[in-house]
Amino acid sequence: MATSKGPDETGKSGPGRQGEDHRDDDLERRRRNLEASLATRRPDRQERKEGAGGATGYGQAMKLSSEFIAGVAVGAGLGWGIDRLAGTSPWGLIVFLLLGFVAGVLNVLRSVGKIAEFGQGSNQGPNPGSNPRRKD
Amino acid sequence: MATPDKVDPIHQFHINKIVDFNVGGLDLSFTNASLFMVVTVLVAGAFLYAATSSRALIPSRLQSIAEMSYEFVANMLRDAAGKQGMQFFPLVFSLFMFVLVANLLGMFPYFFTVTSHIIVTFFLAMVVILTVVVYGLYKHGLHFFNLFVPSGVPGVLLPLVVAIEVISFLSRPISLSVRLFANMLAGHITLKVFAGFVVSLSAFGTVGIAGAILPLGMAVALTGLEFLVAFLQAYVFAVLTCMYLNDALHPGH
Numbered sequence: 001m002a003t004s005k006g007p008d009e010t011g012k013s014g015p016g017r018q019g020e021d022h023r024d025d026d027l028e029r030r031r032r033n034l035e036a037s038l039a040t041r042r043p044d045r046q047e048r049k050e051g052a053g054g055a056t057g058y059g060q061a062m063k064l065s066s067e068f069i070a071g072v073a074v075g076a077g078l079g080w081g082i083d084r085l086a087g088t089s090p091w092g093l094i095v096f097l098l099l100g101f102v103a104g105v106l107n108v109l110r111s112v113g114k115i116a117e118f119g120q121g122s123n124q125g126p127n128p129g130s131n132p133r134r135k136d
Numbered sequence: 137m138a139t140p141d142k143v144d145p146i147h148q149f150h151i152n153k154i155v156d157f158n159v160g161g162l163d164l165s166f167t168n169a170s171l172f173m174v175v176t177v178l179v180a181g182a183f184l185y186a187a188t189s190s191r192a193l194i195p196s197r198l199q200s201i202a203e204m205s206y207e208f209v210a211n212m213l214r215d216a217a218g219k220q221g222m223q224f225f226p227l228v229f230s231l232f233m234f235v236l237v238a239n240l241l242g243m244f245p246y247f248f249t250v251t252s253h254i255i256v257t258f259f260l261a262m263v264v265i266l267t268v269v270v271y272g273l274y275k276h277g278l279h280f281f282n283l284f285v286p287s288g289v290p291g292v293l294l295p296l297v298v299a300i301e302v303i304s305f306l307s308r309p310i311s312l313s314v315r316l317f318a319n320m321l322a323g324h325i326t327l328k329v330f331a332g333f334v335v336s337l338s339a340f341g342t343v344g345i346a347g348a349i350l351p352l353g354m355a356v357a358l359t360g361l362e363f364l365v366a367f368l369q370a371y372v373f374a375v376l377t378c379m380y381l382n383d384a385l386h387p388g389h
Binding site: 102 | 296299300301303304306307308310311314315318319365368372
């Protein structure tokens, strides 16, 4: 490839060197332009992704259902385990299954961004607006 | 096909032993799943090695893809977990490449899809969650458990809320693994069922072949969708990994 040559091959004389610098500057400038134009396009692309149905709707359904089912399953598993260890036969399962349903709903609400994230209160936080997490 | 009268959409997920290997009653046989995991790692490694071997200023196509995947994961991690999160870049990038390559390899006919087995995805999710817990405890000590105590909750409700938060935290590896596994499993079964319709319908003469065009078109469309899902699920897996790592780095904010 011609462009992968070192500067010692193309730029041995003064004007050649200058050409090299000039090309680097040009490259840098073009890269900045590209970054800027990409930055202006990105929000558009994001919105279009949100708005499109079909595949992303299917993905959303998979995501939310797996969140909910995981909560219920973990609650039931914990309750069953506690029952086995402590011998409190139906009660651990009953209580933790209900807690699991609550946790499942919490997971779903959290993953659609309707509720505060882990470790954050609803009425607190130094700057609630600047949450760096992505809600997807 | 072994059974021409019946299309079995589950058969593709069957695990066969290639080399029988038993250690003290433990079945450690080398199966087709292990083979494809090795192939996945080799393909991903060889691709990145080949792509970065000639580090040109103006990248070739291959190098461009490698750089794009690096930038993609690095930006994702930086957005979710900040500058500090970059120490986990090797983990996140390896997970992303493994899941992506495994998903894409599964798109070849007659290939085995590693990520359509829940034990594989569950293990990947456990690696993530154990990293979060161990690193969080190491870095923040008991302060890490503040993750489970939302501020501004009245004292009476605190035990209940903490129990719910703990269950919610424990459900993360399950939902992470179930999502990837269910997407791959459902996608491959659907694809197989529609492809099976083509075969069964074309057995009914000319009318059948004319009718088989519909499921064939569907199978083609689903193949496109499956490629999208393969990328999307690798992306989702990596994004969620980044978000969980963020909890380990900054619990309680």
